Every structure is written in C-alpha cells, then in structure tokens.
Amino acid sequence: MQQNNGLDKSQIISFMLFTIIMVGAMIYFQSKTQKEDALKQKEVAKTEQVSANNTKIASVENVNPNINAASIQTVPLQNEQLKLEVSTLGAQISNVELPEYKAYDAKRDESDLPLLLIHKNSANYGFEFKDKTGKIIKTKDLVFTPSVKGNVVTMTHQLNGAVIQFVYTLMPKYTVDFKIRTKGLSQITSDNAAKFAWNYNVRNLEKGRSQEQTHSEFSYAFNNYKDYDYDGNKAMDEPDETLNWIGVKQQFFSSVIEAKNGFTQSKGSQVTVDEGEYLKTLEFSGNVAMNGAELNQDFTWYFMPLDLPLLKEYNKNFDEILPLGWSFIGALNRWFFMPMYNLIAGWGIAAGWVIFLMTVVVKLILSPVMFKQHKLSAMMRVIRPEIDEVNEKYKDGDAMKKQQETMAVYRKAGVNQMAGCLPAVLQVPIFYALFRFFPNFIDLRGKSFWFAKDLTAYDDLIKLPFHVPLLGEHLSVFAIACTAVILIYTILTAGNMQQPTAPGMPNMKVLMYIFPVTFLFFLNTSASGLSWYYFVSNAINIIIILVIKYLILDEKKIHAQIQSNKEKPAKKEGKFGKRMREMMETAQAQQAAQKGNTKNINKKK
Incomplete structure (x- = not known):
C-alpha cells in the first residue's frame, strides 16, 4: 500500500505539464458540458413545466447494462449544507456533496476537491422481495419517473399494476426524509418483509490512507437508541437486535440511515481496498416489515460531519459515532x-x-x-x-x-x-x-x-525515494523532533536506573533508549x-x-x-516501609531455613 510518491526533477516537470494539459481539457469539456446542460434545462422546463425554483434534470452514467442510459436521469436537491442528486435508476441518492468542506487531493497535496461522500454510483441501495412466482424483485434495478415540487422529489414506478413511490424531502442541515409508499403490491407478492440491501464504497477523502481506513467502519444503534456498537475489522451480525439506525462512518463524516420501525436480521461485511479511489467496501442487509404485503415505511438519511455538538442535537446517540474512547478516556x-x-x-x-x-x-x-x-x-x-x-x-x-x-x-x-x-x-x-x-x-x-x-x-516534508516498512515513503519532521526530545529526556533520566546484576536479566537502559526510536515508527503516520x-x-x-x-x-x-x-539513629519507619521490611525479613528467614534443611538432608545422605 502506497501513500505518497517521491518525485525527481524530470517527474515533477512531466507531472506539471500533464496537470496543465488535464486542467485545460477539464476546463474545455466542463464549459462545453455546461452549455449542453443549459440547453437541456430549457427543454425540461418546457416539457415538464417545472417551477423556476427547480434546477435541471441531467443524464447520468448507466450502471445497469440492461437499461437504456437515456432513460436514466438525476434530480438535484440542495441546501447550504448538502448537494444531492436522486437517480431515476432505483430511485436512490446517487451523489452526496458537503459544500462546506473540501477533500484532500493527493496529486496537489492540497485539500481543495469537492467533498463527495457518494459519487458516480459509489454507493447503491434498494429493497428486495419475491413475487408470487418466486422471482426476486430489486427496486435498485427499476427505473422510476421523477416529480419535483420545491424540496420534495417523488419517484414513481408502475410494477405490473402496482405502484411504488419513493419520496425524498430535503430537510434543514444534513437530513433527508425518505418515505416508501406502495399500492397494489399485495397483488404481486405475499412477503411479510423486504430486505434492505446497501452497498457502500468508502471514498478516500483525507490525507493518510491507512489512518482513514482504520477509522472507516459500520456503526449502529439499537435498544430504542440506547445502545451503540461498531464493527471495524470483521463481519457484523445482529440477528436478535432491532437496529434503529445503521451508518458507515469515515474519519470525519458519516452516512446514516434511520428506520423508524427498525432493521431486523441485520448482517454486514467489509473488505479493505489496498489502493485507488476507495478505502473499503461495506455491504449491509436488514429486513423491514411489509404490512399486508405492502411496503409502507419511513426512513431518514443523514449525511453529516462528525461534529460533537451537531451529533448531540439529533438526540439519537449519534455522538457515539465519534470514537473518542471508552469510559474515562x-x-x-x-x-x-x-x-x-x-x-x-x-x-x-x-x-x-x-x-x-x-x-x-x-x-x-x-x-x-x-x-x-x-x-x-x-x-x-x-x-x-x-x-x-x-x-x-x-x-x-x-x-x-x-x-x-x-x-x-x-x-x-x-x-x-x-x-x-x-x-x-x-x-x-x-x-x-x-x-x-x-x-x-x-x-x-x-x-x-x-x-x-x-x-x-502526518506531515511529509521529507519524502523518501523508496518505501520503508512501517515508515512509508516519507519522514515526519514533527515525529523526528518528538523522538529527539524523548531520547534527550531518556538520557537525562536513565542514569538513575539501577542495572540488573542477575545473569540473563535485560539491560533496562538499552530498552529505554530503543523505545524513542520505535516511537518514531508510530508517530510517523500519526496525526x-x-x-x-x-x-x-x-x-x-x-x-x-x-x-x-x-x-x-x-x-x-x-x-x-x-x-x-x-551516623544518626534510623528514623521511624512508615507503615508501607515497615511492611516491606517485615516481608523481606520473613522471606530471608524462610530462605535461611530452606538452606538449613537442604544441608541436613545432604548430611543424612
């Protein structure tokens, strides 16, 4: 796994030329795309007579080869804290941006990229149930028809005479109300539960890949929001608990879906990605009830920064997502x-x-x-x-x-x-x-x-031309400085340490000098x-x-x-000192008695 690459002079020049060409191309194509989008916006306004407050419906990349790309659109929703796109494919949120924050650009070593929690179908979700012939119907594979009114987007799909509606309402700050309503679904299925399946690719947003990977995991609440748990390195399995919400936590941000009636039979898995745009792939599934074979459930999406005062405002135990340590810590x-x-x-x-x-x-x-x-x-x-x-x-x-x-x-x-x-x-x-x-x-x-x-x-002012195990491809100046002062402190204090005289005992001074050096490996990739x-x-x-x-x-x-x-008489001993002395004297007497018994046995022999 590589985090940063040292560049020689020729590589830097090549990189700068490549960057100039790419930026020029991006500006050109972006300008061209914006003109095309403006024309499409006018056409949509004429054909669907949307209000002047609604923005354009733009075409997106096709994710299902069996579906015509031209039939897939996205509908934008936006407030000051969130910029969303809802895709007609699966009626799912396909793009999530937090405009108040920026993501890290490894190429430029700057945090100036749009912060996109979900981008280009990096996450998808939907509900699954069986029809009466046993065929599995997945809502994420269905194409919906959008209807926009202010900050409310309604996605509708006609399924063999039944109607499935996904209704999204953009609320203040980082919240999206999400409702599912069906009519006539009972004529198609007799299931009493649908499976909610959520696949999430964690995007690399921060500097320090390994640190961000460590902080990417499942988090969830149950027992009426009172209890909280997380899974960072293994599969999650909660067959007996009803989850109030399930989230994918990253280092500073989290995507959470809350089920008003809870998820049951919940399972999850995660796979670490060694390189590239994504850090981890997480998959979750949990059941939601279908009353009378109709899927009418209320949910809420949260796409939020892990800011403690904000998390507490929701009063849903979200503040536990922030890994500040257990108990006293x-x-x-x-x-x-x-x-x-x-x-x-x-x-x-x-x-x-x-x-x-x-x-x-x-x-x-x-x-x-x-x-x-x-x-x-x-x-x-x-x-x-x-x-x-x-x-x-x-x-x-x-x-x-x-x-x-x-x-x-x-x-x-x-x-x-x-x-x-x-x-x-x-x-x-x-x-x-x-x-x-x-x-x-x-x-x-x-x-x-x-x-x-x-x-x-970490700071990476000193870049290495090769990868060093445990250190990576950089040296942190702050880590080196910290290691140096710890070593000086050790030298000033290690002289007081009594050296072991018994054979085979380790030299504690040597161990104390080794400790600061090993600390460098720990700090080099830390904050x-x-x-x-x-x-x-x-x-x-x-x-x-x-x-x-x-x-x-x-x-x-x-x-x-x-x-x-x-030359003076000994001072009166304290209770602790007296106890220690008495213990030593007792041990000494026992040792002497044992030696005497050994001598007597040897004489008898």
Whole structure:
C-alpha cells in the first residue's frame, strides 16, 4: 500500500505539464458540458413545466447494462449544507456533496476537491422481495419517473399494476426524509418483509490512507437508541437486535440511515481496498416489515460531519459515532480537551499554538505530581554512589540483604520510590485520550501549522525515494523532533536506573533508549498534532529537570545530609516501609531455613 510518491526533477516537470494539459481539457469539456446542460434545462422546463425554483434534470452514467442510459436521469436537491442528486435508476441518492468542506487531493497535496461522500454510483441501495412466482424483485434495478415540487422529489414506478413511490424531502442541515409508499403490491407478492440491501464504497477523502481506513467502519444503534456498537475489522451480525439506525462512518463524516420501525436480521461485511479511489467496501442487509404485503415505511438519511455538538442535537446517540474512547478516556476528551481547545481557539490564535497552550495547561495541572517525579529523579542521581556501594558490598552475597540495605539508603535520603509511579499512571489515560483526540477532532481538520498542512494527518516534508516498512515513503519532521526530545529526556533520566546484576536479566537502559526510536515508527503516520503536543510536553519535561538540577536541588547538600544520616539513629519507619521490611525479613528467614534443611538432608545422605 502506497501513500505518497517521491518525485525527481524530470517527474515533477512531466507531472506539471500533464496537470496543465488535464486542467485545460477539464476546463474545455466542463464549459462545453455546461452549455449542453443549459440547453437541456430549457427543454425540461418546457416539457415538464417545472417551477423556476427547480434546477435541471441531467443524464447520468448507466450502471445497469440492461437499461437504456437515456432513460436514466438525476434530480438535484440542495441546501447550504448538502448537494444531492436522486437517480431515476432505483430511485436512490446517487451523489452526496458537503459544500462546506473540501477533500484532500493527493496529486496537489492540497485539500481543495469537492467533498463527495457518494459519487458516480459509489454507493447503491434498494429493497428486495419475491413475487408470487418466486422471482426476486430489486427496486435498485427499476427505473422510476421523477416529480419535483420545491424540496420534495417523488419517484414513481408502475410494477405490473402496482405502484411504488419513493419520496425524498430535503430537510434543514444534513437530513433527508425518505418515505416508501406502495399500492397494489399485495397483488404481486405475499412477503411479510423486504430486505434492505446497501452497498457502500468508502471514498478516500483525507490525507493518510491507512489512518482513514482504520477509522472507516459500520456503526449502529439499537435498544430504542440506547445502545451503540461498531464493527471495524470483521463481519457484523445482529440477528436478535432491532437496529434503529445503521451508518458507515469515515474519519470525519458519516452516512446514516434511520428506520423508524427498525432493521431486523441485520448482517454486514467489509473488505479493505489496498489502493485507488476507495478505502473499503461495506455491504449491509436488514429486513423491514411489509404490512399486508405492502411496503409502507419511513426512513431518514443523514449525511453529516462528525461534529460533537451537531451529533448531540439529533438526540439519537449519534455522538457515539465519534470514537473518542471508552469510559474515562472518552469523558476526558468530551469534557476537558475539546472544551479547552475551543476556549483557547476562541482567542483567534493558530491551531498549533492552541495545542502548545493546551500542553502547558496540562503540565500546570499535573505540576505537583510531576515536580515530585522530577525531583525524585534528581535525588536518585545524587544517591547513586550510595547504591553502588551497597551493590559492591553484596555483589557476591545475600541478595535479600542487599535489597534491605538499598531500601535503607532510600529511607535515609528521604526518597520514596513509589512516588515515581503516580505520574506514570496518570500519563497513560492522557496519552490514549490524545491518541483519540487529534485524528478525530473535526475542528482541527485542515488546520495547518508550520510545515504540517493538516494537524489531523502526518506531515511529509521529507519524502523518501523508496518505501520503508512501517515508515512509508516519507519522514515526519514533527515525529523526528518528538523522538529527539524523548531520547534527550531518556538520557537525562536513565542514569538513575539501577542495572540488573542477575545473569540473563535485560539491560533496562538499552530498552529505554530503543523505545524513542520505535516511537518514531508510530508517530510517523500519526496525526502531526499528536507529535507536536508530545514534542512540547517532553521539551517542558527537559526544562523542568534542568531547573531542578541547577536551580532548586542542591546535590552536595543532599549528599552531605545522607552521610550525616548514616551516623544518626534510623528514623521511624512508615507503615508501607515497615511492611516491606517485615516481608523481606520473613522471606530471608524462610530462605535461611530452606538452606538449613537442604544441608541436613545432604548430611543424612
């Protein structure tokens, strides 16, 4: 799978010439097509006497070889948020554009293409039922006759004396009301349910193919909109649930159909597409009831951006489509990171500096525990000679005794090793929350900062002439910078780590140095906003360490105090320290008893 291609000079020149020719051809043919369409619009206005508010009915590409292309038309519907086309073939929505947004153009490395969720029959749907002879009738293969009145399109088909009508009403914002009405269908079929079949090819709209593929999946609600589930990597199968709505989710947008009476016996499958215009192919089928063998059902289509306030407005559990994380992780994004970003962004500053200030705010909130961690790290460096003395004294002796003496050194220095665990524990949910936040927060989509054109995708300022496994064909500058500061931070803190003395134990220092390098592979294809956040975060960590070392912590004074403490009676132990010491002493006694028993057995032999 390839995402970006490095181009040499000759390729760039060839590409520019090709682009000029193609753009010129597109302008020429577009102009020619517009003139032809204008003539067709006048003819339609004369023959069908549509109102002046209605736009043209244009011919479209034929998708069924058995149907005459000339008989297929599309009827447009439009408001400020949606531009739709309804095809007379199958009476289905065949084109969906969100004019307020733009899609990514990989050739130009710009987000300037029309954002089309559905285009050129990339999705199709319809209802299936059997006639009384057993023949399967599929509405998506039938040609309907259109009737337009304002923002309402009625598609009608005469089927052996029966009438099938699909009625579409464009509602405000991103909503399309969809009704099916039949009359006389009971003379053709005796079925009590029709199958709704929906095939959807997910179009590549964002930069970063693999990331967008990961975020493309089924999403659906059931149990009267209360429960939500999704399927991203496997076939979905819900034989026992009645789905209130089923949607195809992409990284920042979603196409959803709601069934007022629900879908039953729902099944779905998905196949990943390695290259080309499409990312995934998803297929869904579910049954809808036919009362008295008539298909009279109400549905609603939603073609919407995954904007949290908008999703909440519908009150249909749509906000769960946005993958912000489970439980505490999701709450952290919904109630902390998103509001904080919106608040700071309201000051009118660039998105990159908003992230910078967010990092500072998080550091300030965590400053009490983070300060203790960094101070503990510095103190560990101070008592390193004392620890080395203990290791040298007991290098060939009792390991349990060595551990007791080591803990005594920590106690005299006032170092609580367990205090260093809390900041690490706090960082885990924050990291995972931000991992979900940056590639899914639509307010960041398309926001540039320095050489990153989109903070929700990787930056590819450095293009490679070949494909590198796990890295791709680029190097992210933000990812490299983040890796560098993590490595510097590791060097400053790894010196405090006690090396294993037992044979076969891994060298933890080496593992700590390897970690930042492996982090590069992870960040290189991740959102550049995430890399920028952790670059700032670790840079602040480095500054804190240096300030503590050179301005706050007097290492000579601490070392002198430790030496003085050696001559003083031991301080009263805390409950935790006492418990640990007692456990060690018990273990030491058991070990000694075991050795004694072994010697006695050997003597008897």
